[in-house]
Amino acid sequence: MPVAVAPLADGSALLCDLAPDGGPAAAAVRVDDLPSAIAARERSGRVRWVWESAARCYPQLLAAGLRVARCHDIALVEALLLGRDGRHREPAALTAAWGRLHAGEPEQAASPATSAAQQAAAQQDAAQQAAAQQAADAPSVRPGAVPSGGQQALFEPAGYRLTGAELLDALTAVHADQLARIAADEAPARLRLLAAAESAGALAAAEMSFDGLPWRPDVHDELLAGLLGPRPARGSRPRRLAELAAQISAAFGGRPVNPDSPAQLVRAFAAEGIPVASTRSGVLRGVDHPAVPLLLEYKELARLHTAHGWAWLDAWVAGGRFRPEYVVGGVVSGRWASNGGGALQIPRVLRRAVIADPGWTLVVGDAAQLEPRVLAALAGDRAFAEAAAAGDLYTELAGAFGGDRAKAKVALLSAMYGGAGGEAGQLLAVLRRRFPVAAEYVESAARAGEEGRVVRSVLGRSCPPPSAAWRSLAAGSGDPGAARSVRARGRFTRNFVVQASAADWALVLLACLRPRLAALGPAGAPGTAGSAGPGDGRPHLVFFQHDEVMVHCPEGLAGPVVEAVGAAATEAGRLVFGATPVRFPVTTAVVSCYADAK
């Protein structure tokens, strides 16, 4: 049952039971102690908490020792629905949604672009579609109290907050409206799953930030010292970098060159009679000059020092935990982004510093060859899908490429990314001949992009429409710049259908894994106030990176956690893709140090 949660300034809150269609099912009640009230409801049955934003509401509950099982995140669902209508740039916060609802703006028509797969999805959803139409026809939202003048809410200052009864009205009305908009989609069941998974992801993200990734500052410091020399004074170069910088200047005949400055390096090479287009390491590798090996070493170490050096350690690791802020849905494809700490770009060398607590262990799960498997399931190419039912996908496909696994891999990556350089063109031709349905799937997505249309993921996340600037550029034919940007958008939409559908799957995996992990702990089901947190004996999700999950758990629970990850992956495959021979295997490693996984 959905229950709207409106926290008040004094720590109390209004709760209101909602009907399945989102309308109020009972009078609102005021509770003085929100965590206790939520814990009690969690124990008494299945509840879906309808709140403004898990990112905003959940951390306080976690701090009070509480975990909840399910929620509906108004802001995240609003962003999905705005995107569905090609309105990615509009604000998705509750206040903005409430303002739009009050302005009584007409619902936008669904996006005109539909691929073959989406049409199939729409047919699968035909039954829900009939019901959805009824819901869409009926007025589902009662006008309530105007927060502070209708459309004005759109332009409220950033800190503006609704409170109390107004907040409850807004939550209830926007929630009901969102359910109706989902029901009116061409594939409501899928979009409903996406909304639920996105919301569950927001719970997982907040929990991961709260629990933190185990991180040993002493190990990190040793790694840095071994590579860079002892920690330098603030603002000065570590010993090894200083040595390399001096050697680099010497290699340029003693002329002072700051290796951090691409412009100075380009001039220095030019002075030696070597024109370089850029100072990227890939370009420099092809340059024959004594400064090059020094520069390559410098760049690698300097990167480590500036991005993940001692300053990073001071800023981001406390109490043996790295606590980044994850931004759910932060990437257009539905992948997560992160805010500060570079959580999704942790260099491989630093994985040595990620070490389980004594008596605990890390279970690291990695979805093997996720994106090509997703393409196989999306496209429904039988020959391709059957290859994806077995072990190594590229090995299974190698037969089509003269038994060469590497060629199969290049062909697949080129098909998904739109590359055509080198021998990729020939390999693509082979792919097109042997797996025409799969090739057509990505090529139709590319055509849609080139024509300025939008595409959607399997669960219905939409890519942004092209900008006005792109449209006017693309309209001018004959211009090589126009042709280039048209092709670039084709590569974007080609990749979007795969990357975004893979993100759908990963999100559903996370949503399926959370309750399985919660059930493994000694405390049993969630909703036990005062007992949650690190050291509570329960497995914790501590990291999620696109196609990889990490669970920190007591050693004795490693086996059940491995099983839970595998079961969640299977469940996600079934929920997202239905009946398909494609399997989504997750390779799991039970290790005490992240660096020892794979």
Next chain:
DNA sequence: AATGTTGGCGCG
């Protein structure tokens, strides 16, 4: 001095 952009590179 503060803010915005670019080049480069880490991750998937």
Next chain:
DNA sequence: AAAGCGCGCCAACATT
């Protein structure tokens, strides 16, 4: 081996 897609972050550089 690199390339095609998606990001965040830093120092240097450009602009206001």
